[in-house]
Amino acid sequence: MKNTELNSYLYETIAAGFTQQILSAVLITGDKLPSVREICRQYKVSMSTALQAYYLLESKSLIRSVPKSGYYVSYTPQTNALPNQSNPSLYIGNENTSDIVSKVYDGISSDHIMLSLGVPAAALLPLPKLNKALTHALHTLNENGSGYEHVLGNPKLRRQIARLSSSWGGKLTENDIITTAGCTGAMLQAIIALTKTGDTIAVESPVYFGILQLALSLGLKVLELPTHPETGIEIEALKTALRKNKISLCLLISNFSNPMGGTMPAEHKKEVVRLIEHYHIPLLENDMYGDLYFGHDRPVNCKTFDESGLVILCSSVSKTLAPGYRVGWLTPGKFSAQIRQVKFAAAISSTTLTQEAVADFLERGRYESHLKKLRTTLNHNCLNYMEAISKYFPGETKVSRPQGGFMLWVELDAKVNTARLYDQTIKRNISFAPGRMFTLQNQYNNCLRLSYGLPWTDQINHAIKTIGSLIR
Structure with a gap:
């Protein structure tokens, strides 16, 4: 490991330790933190690394610097309780919102x-760099980007998405990916390919309203399942639903769900994959928020544990880079032929210029x-x-x-x-x-x-x- 990578890991580790103590009220507002020299001695790091740790805590508004005095805790942990676990009725809801x-x-x-x-x-997006990438795409693509892409999507973009999949334990290749018009486009194509009017899909509750609107527009029934605000869908409820109902598709947001914000523990994700394999029911996994983690490591997803091809992972850069570019993708797994046919019938190809611009941005290492x-x-x-x-x-x-x-x-x-x-x-x-x-x-x-x-x-x-x- 290079020294720069090691130092980066060390200052983040030091900051994470203090963050945990502050959020758990071990350290409270007004408490003085160890001096920079004390941090250097305790963790055996350089002055630069110690300062980086404190700068990171300052950037999160957890501590403040007092000239000629040192660093002090400035954040008071919230005292609000967690929302209750949801408890939706087990009937199929149809109240259009x-x-x-x-x-x-x-x-x-x-x-x-x-x-x-x-x-x-x-203000949080790298718009000048994206503009440069878009201009570069306009001048380098054949026909200035006015032609159709391959039905699977831009090859360079698919290679970059495959490369990034290693962050959650994926082993994808560019041929495992189909690009779409945003994550909504990915979900729509997968749902059309795998369901028919009158079928039932199982979702978390509460769930992103766009999923509900998609289901209603396609004439699907929606079974809402109990969900915990920290750990996501209740596994026992999902087991019961799969056993008692004829479900055609499960649709989950496994990391930092919308709207509750919960993340399924890795053990739960493994169990979900085991369940869908047992009942041979496809899982459409929305992982748009997975890259926006606050901890040291990116959380895995259900696709990480998928060996049967039943998990269709969909994502996009709409929540991280450029909402209006409408660049998304999915991994069709064993349903590649059906989903590819739906995409060709609905759109023929994805947008050429924005795909190339995002691919260029990722290829140059700017995304991380x-x-x-x-x-x-x-x-x-x-x-x-x-x-x-x-x-x-x-x-x-x-x-x-x-x-x-x-x-x-x-x-x-x-x-x-x-x-x-x-x-x-x-x-x-x-x-x-x-x-x-x-x-x-x-x-x-x-x-x-x-x-x-x-x-x-x-x-x-x-x-x-x-x-x-x-x-x-």
Whole structure:
């Protein structure tokens, strides 16, 4: 291992240790941290490495520097309890929520503080470098990028996606990947290929509203299953559902789920793969948020443990790099012929220019550097958003504790109706996502989702304070 890689690992390890002590209240606001020289002696590292560890903690707003005095803890851990594990009814829900979804997304405006949008702010994206990559693609592609791609997608992009799969234990090749128009395009093509009208799919609850809208538009039935805010779908509930119901497809967001933010432990992912293999039911795994982890290592996914080809992994750069480029992909596994046929019938090929631009960005090694900065910023945002909720919302408020991604799930007193609350906040140019959007059943009316993809500012602090005041 090179010295630079070793130093990088050491300063992150030191910072992670202090982070854990602060978040578990072993260290509390006002406590003085060891001096830089003490860190050097204790961990046997250089002054530069010790300072990097403290700079990283500062960037997350966990500590502050006091001139001529040292470093002090500045973050107070939130005291809010976790939201309850969901408990949806076991009947097939069919209460269409398209009206409330349309209300929220028709209200998108540059004048509003969009805490409802599940995408990173443009300020967090490497737009100048992406523009250069797009210009380069325009000048180097045959026919200036105006021609069709191969039905599987841009070969260079597929090679880069295959290379990055090693971060979660994947052993993909470019031929294992089909590019799509974003992750939604990937899910749509897989669902069309593997289901027919009237079939039942099993999902987490609450679940991303886009999945519900897709299912309804294709005439599918949706079985919502109990989900824990930290560990994802309840395995026993999934076992029972597979045993008692005729399910055609399971669809899960295994890492930093939308909207709850939970991550299935690796053991649960192994068990899910074992279950689908036993019942021979395909799993469509959405892993758009997996690269946005706050810890030291990227979490694995269900595809990591797939040996049968039943797991179809789908992802995109929409949540990490360029939402509007609509560059996504999937690994079709044993269903390659069916999904390839659907893609050809629906789109013939993916967008040429944006695929090439993303491929160029990845090939030059810029993606990993960008992700590192983005993860640090999102972690910083998450801590500040949670602290503001703890400060401004009623004391009985429950808040999720995601370890990555950029979604917070907030559970309020049962008397609060967040759809009506939205009507009040939007008049003040503040938008959030009411919990009712994330189910086809009459539940989560007292919940809401906040995105911390917007940089932390006084304006954001005031917006959260305003929501809290309206709740009170």
